[in-house]
Amino acid sequence: MIPAPAFAAASAAFEPEWPPPGAAAGAALPAPAAAESVRGGAPPAPARHRGIHKIFLGFAPGVGKTYNMLAEAIRRRQRGEDVAVAFVETHGRKGVLELVPELEVIPRQIVAYHGLRLEELDLDAVLARHPQVALVDELAHTNPPGLKHAKRFEDVEVILSAGIDVVSTMNIQHIESLNPVIFRLTGVQVRETVPDWVVEKADEKVLVDVTPEALIHRMERGDIYAPGKVPQALAHFFQPRNLLALRELALRQTAEEADLAFAHLPGEPAPAAMYERIAVCVGGNETGQELISRGWRIARRLRCPIYILNVRTLSADDEPERLAANLQFARDLGADVVTREAHDLAGGIVAFAREQRITQLLLGLPRHRGWREFLPSSLLPRLFRELPGVDFHLVALRDEANHES
Secondary structure, three states, rough: EEEEEOOOOOOOOOOOOOOOOOOOOOOOOOOOOOOOOOOOOOOOOOOOOOOOOEEEEEEEOOOOHHHHHHHHHHHHOOOOOOOOEEEEOOOOOOOHHHHHHOOEEEEOOOEOOOOOOEOOOOOOHHHHHHOOOEOOOOOOOEOOOOOOOOOOOHHHHHHHHHHOEEEOOOOOOOHHHHHHHHHHHHHOOOOOOOHHHHHOOOOHHHHHHHHHHHHHHHHHHHHOHHHOOOOHHOOOOOOOOHHHHHHHHHHHHHHHHHHHHHOOOOOOOOOOHHOEEEEEOOOOOOHHHHHHHHHHHHHHOOOOOOOEEEEEEOOOOOOOOHHHHHHHHHHOOOOOEEEEEEOOOHHHHHHHHHHOOOEEEEEEEEOOOOHHHHHHOOOOHHHHHHHOEEEEEEEEEEHHHOOOO
């Protein structure tokens, strides 16, 4: 963990969907180029001479991700490394504006979109320049239509595959598996996400941390947003409750990364948790993605297989579109999705759990309704009776009827 400097800098917490609010501003800076799309649940095949990827991770705008990225780049340049800015978004922040001129900046690509002139990362120019280290801000950014890749992290994959080291930035709320959790905690639907494998595959993750109180003071001083935007930001996203929740998620993510790194040290015994096998039972309801996300995070911490199970019965009343969206969300995370037909829900779950030797089973129920009202009266007793070696997680989810979107 590194303390953030006095001047806040970072990628936006919740970037808007296209189109962006206006034409890009700031000093001339980086253009899209080659490579096939890498979107989806599984990472691309590793390159023979792949670059090293380092991510500065934060929990909100203004914690200091971009500033710290630039400060490290200047130190590396002073040590003799060939460093260039592929894309940095200054957001007009003083500390960042003071550091950018100390580095070489690769010109950006100008893209016309709905009457706007947008400045985007020029992937072709980065590959042609081929620095030893490229700086790429806002990893979760969505590219405008017409570029070769839909997402900036796809551009980064191409740069890494070319043997160029990349230092990038992103906020915790853009990690795909955390999307439902962020929505529940803050009420904000994050539209721009990065697949978990991108973060997990990165060679180094550095948490840029600051207390919520200090971050709010930076906001009040005008270090993060223009004065006209400060009151709205403080009244909505920058409330202490939101910042505390997001900071806790960022700290937990960092702790999980440390556990994973420790487990891969030479000579460390395989953890017992590797013998766990998790199944998440989902249907076509609104809270399905939140339940999948919960199970995925548990499996990630335990480093064990996870199955997303949908049991179809004659009496099932799943909404087809929601069910398809839930299962696709699971596939995008990289989970094994299994659909089974059965005469009754309990029988389908029991058969699958025995077949796959499941050790932990997740079931969801609305937060404001008891399980006896939500689940069939015979389901849990039968599961408890027929699966005596399985640990059950009854996850309280937000009540759809009481949820405000």
